[in-house]
Amino acid sequence: DAGITQSPRHKVTETGTPVTLRCHQTENHRYMYWYRQDPGHGLRLIHYSYGVKDTDKGEVSDGYSVSRSKTEDFLLTLESATSSQTSVYFCAISPSGVPTDTQYFGPGTRLTVL
Amino acid sequence: SQQGEEDPQALSIQEGENATMNCSYKTSINNLQWYRQNSGRGLVHLILIRSNEREKHSGRLRVTLDTSKKSSSLLITASRAADTASYFCATVVTQGAQKLVFGQGTRLTINP
Numbered sequence: 001d002a003g004i005t006q007s008p009r010h011k012v013t014e015t016g017t018p019v020t021l022r023c024h025q026t027e028n029h030r031y032m033y034w035y036r037q038d039p040g041h042g043l044r045l046i047h048y049s050y051g052v053k054d055t056d057k058g059e060v061s062d063g064y065s066v067s068r069s070k071t072e073d074f075l076l077t078l079e080s081a082t083s084s085q086t087s088v089y090f091c092a093i094s095p096s097g098v099p100t101d102t103q104y105f106g107p108g109t110r111l112t113v114l
Numbered sequence: 115s116q117q118g119e120e121d122p123q124a125l126s127i128q129e130g131e132n133a134t135m136n137c138s139y140k141t142s143i144n145n146l147q148w149y150r151q152n153s154g155r156g157l158v159h160l161i162l163i164r165s166n167e168r169e170k171h172s173g174r175l176r177v178t179l180d181t182s183k184k185s186s187s188l189l190i191t192a193s194r195a196a197d198t199a200s201y202f203c204a205t206v207v208t209q210g211a212q213k214l215v216f217g218q219g220t221r222l223t224i225n226p
Contacts, residue, residue: 045213045214056210103159108154
């Protein structure tokens with residue numbers, strides 16, 4: 001998994017609770033991404049980061065926020081989880097420094113919102 | 115609709131046969147990528163083909179790109195049970211910044 005870890009790997013939570021997912025990389029790559037994967041929708045970009053404190057929105061950013069205070073960590077927060085946010089969340093990095101080149105993915109976090 | 119769309123959505127073949135998956139896209143690209151995802155795992159990069167390339171090989175994988183038809187194909191030769199996975203193409207879209215956009219994937223099943 002290219003030195004990318006995600007935590008937790010599984011989480012069950014209730015509607016309305018805050019949830020934070022963590023992505024950690026060991027190589028200090030500049031670009032990091034959060035995707036969600038749902039049946040029928042494939043992989044969709046939530047937010048991405050191009051450096052410490054530099055982030056931008058992706059295709060499905062509503063209801064999510066991110067933070068990157070250190071190069072190695074990219075956090076995804078659901079301020080108030082909803083059932084529509086039940087999904088598998090993947091973090092990715094772009095080692096080449098070119099955001100549209102090869103990406104390497106973490107193992108994923110399966111989130112269930114009841 | 116998606117920038118990249120794979121076809122077929124599902125494919126089931128016998129071990130040893132060849133598997134072909136296709137990807138169509140809408141806008142001009144500078145590269146197209148193929149990824150594999152085993153059940154319960156993250157995506158794994160297979161091949162990147164640039165817009166000025168027509169064909170690329172990696173082991174039993176062959177990728178072609180036809181920019182005039184805005185399409186790409188992934189061929190897996192002499193398939194094995196371990197090739198059972200979902201396969202995704204990814205292309206670049208420009209929405210402010212350039213980003214990779216993934217198709218919905220082809221689910222490939224290799225029957226022993």
